[in-house]
Amino acid sequence: MPSVREAAFDLLRAHGMTTMFGNPGSTELPMLADFPDDFRYVLALQEAVAVGMADGFAQASGTVGHVNLHTAPGVGNAMGAIFNAQANKAPLLVTAGQQVRAQMTYQANLTNRDATRMPHPLVKWSYEPPRAEDVPAALGRGIHLASLPPAGPVFLSLPMDDWTAEADAGDAARTVARRVSGAAGADPDAVAALAARIDAATSPVMVAGGDLDACGAWDAAVELAEKAGLPVWATPAPGGGRIGFPESHPHFCGVLPPAIGPAGQTLEGHDLVLVAGSSVFPYYPYIPGPPLPDGAELVAITRDPDEAARAPVGDAIVADPRLTLEALATAVGSRPAPESQPAPAPAEETDPIGGGQVHTVLADVLPEDGIVVVESPSSTAALRTRLRISRPGGYYFSAGGGLGFGLPAAIGVQLAQPDRPVVCVLGEGSAQYAVTGFWTAAAYGVPVTFLVLNNSEYSILKWFAGMEQVEGAPGLDLAKLDTAAVAAAYGVSSRKVEGTEELRDALTAALASDAPELVEVAVAPGMALF
Numbered sequence: 001m002p003s004v005r006e007a008a009f010d011l012l013r014a015h016g017m018t019t020m021f022g023n024p025g026s027t028e029l030p031m032l033a034d035f036p037d038d039f040r041y042v043l044a045l046q047e048a049v050a051v052g053m054a055d056g057f058a059q060a061s062g063t064v065g066h067v068n069l070h071t072a073p074g075v076g077n078a079m080g081a082i083f084n085a086q087a088n089k090a091p092l093l094v095t096a097g098q099q100v101r102a103q104m105t106y107q108a109n110l111t112n113r114d115a116t117r118m119p120h121p122l123v124k125w126s127y128e129p130p131r132a133e134d135v136p137a138a139l140g141r142g143i144h145l146a147s148l149p150p151a152g153p154v155f156l157s158l159p160m161d162d163w164t165a166e167a168d169a170g171d172a173a174r175t176v177a178r179r180v181s182g183a184a185g186a187d188p189d190a191v192a193a194l195a196a197r198i199d200a201a202t203s204p205v206m207v208a209g210g211d212l213d214a215c216g217a218w219d220a221a222v223e224l225a226e227k228a229g230l231p232v233w234a235t236p237a238p239g240g241g242r243i244g245f246p247e248s249h250p251h252f253c254g255v256l257p258p259a260i261g262p263a264g265q266t267l268e269g270h271d272l273v274l275v276a277g278s279s280v281f282p283y284y285p286y287i288p289g290p291p292l293p294d295g296a297e298l299v300a301i302t303r304d305p306d307e308a309a310r311a312p313v314g315d316a317i318v319a320d321p322r323l324t325l326e327a328l329a330t331a332v333g334s335r336p337a338p339e340s341q342p343a344p345a346p347a348e349e350t351d352p353i354g355g356g357q358v359h360t361v362l363a364d365v366l367p368e369d370g371i372v373v374v375e376s377p378s379s380t381a382a383l384r385t386r387l388r389i390s391r392p393g394g395y396y397f398s399a400g401g402g403l404g405f406g407l408p409a410a411i412g413v414q415l416a417q418p419d420r421p422v423v424c425v426l427g428e429g430s431a432q433y434a435v436t437g438f439w440t441a442a443a444y445g446v447p448v449t450f451l452v453l454n455n456s457e458y459s460i461l462k463w464f465a466g467m468e469q470v471e472g473a474p475g476l477d478l479a480k481l482d483t484a485a486v487a488a489a490y491g492v493s494s495r496k497v498e499g500t501e502e503l504r505d506a507l508t509a510a511l512a513s514d515a516p517e518l519v520e521v522a523v524a525p526g527m528a529l530f
């Protein structure tokens, strides 16, 4: 009979889940005993960083990411990152150790007394198997649930004495053999009706969301846009964790503003809005107004039933966006291409340089297959204007908005995509939420280029203060924060630069290096909107 541990690792292996992120404690050691040679354990020094790495890894690899946490306090540390993972729709298996079953009832030290309730609102399923021999089946159920749409994290609390128990060989083999797939196409009648609505519209438009990237729908989106002559907007940046349409394509118009009124105004002139792979819409801040132009209609295609149900306006089809867009591209009639948007004006030159200049340089030096992982709040808009990401899997951003995602996620993305250069673009404030990730990058030789924009303040919060008519709020300045020194202390080679020439040279060298490198650039305070 195999042990529960052998059966569990066989299952993980069968799903290609041979990378485990984690931070171990005494309650996790029995799971990690005799760690198989074909598995890789990636140590994070804090649990939120472990989850962030697993999140990036899961999204960029297309497999279920596995992160193993230390019982109650480890899960507690990880909660913000689990929140981000569910917003990112990252398929994650989150396991955590638990006290020995025999002394859980007495609440021995480190017992997580309400283990399944702890991460509950943030995960699709939270479970503690009733018996040791149920652990492999519970892991299997968790892996399938995490990856079925809408993908997201699941949580399993696993008592530490379960691993050496005997598993039933037949049950274990049947669990390992199971495959579950969830790409469901749309009802053909719904596709035909929607194609007819697109054909009948005077000026239809598409809004592309990040889930198009996750479900491999770029080609289908381009095919439909080109055939039906649709201009294409990207869904508002705060919730667009990924990019669903090539931003250098002549049909691409820009990123929709993230507030109700301005988004509605931007869509002015269109009578049918086709949203694909996004909620309607990830709004923030609150600027009221009609969500659509007068008389316009909206249809959303999403594989997330909750997104379909909660949209404030329009109809929705719950189906796989790739299959649905492919079917639509066949069914719609042809129309001429829309007028292209003019290229953006060069970024304004300032001293110190601004986010627009930084991202102009980044656009110049980033190889075509480069990936950016972005957590630079005041310069995200400028980055989207300047970079025009045009390859699938080229952009990752925290759809949940919780800081501390970017730095570890970039490490996970780079581990999943070792052949593509990864640049992690961080505000100096954002970097601080996950600095221990620098140690993992250095210790495992993960060659991420960290680009830190230092404006010595929480710029975006000062901008929000203006929006919210708040005056005199404390805690918005970050004088003397030396991120390069922090990264160097963790073993990442770091340098500080000023001006576009120094930045260009430093980034070029960092991208050519096969080790992690950090470039910290001094930038002007304030928002860089383009």
Ligand SMILES: Cc1ncc(C[n+]2csc(CCOP(=O)(O)OP(=O)(O)O)c2C)c(N)n1
Residues within 6 Å of the ligand: 080, 375, 376, 377, 378, 379, 401, 402, 403, 404, 426, 427, 428, 429, 430, 431, 433, 455, 457, 458, 459, 460, 461
């Ligand atoms: C976990 C978490 N805590 C706090 C915030 C609130 N917050 C949003 S942006 C921001 C400032 C980020 O500063 P920095 O990275 O320097 O970016 P800048 O606005 O200066 O570009 C803060 C604190 C958050 N989003 N997530």
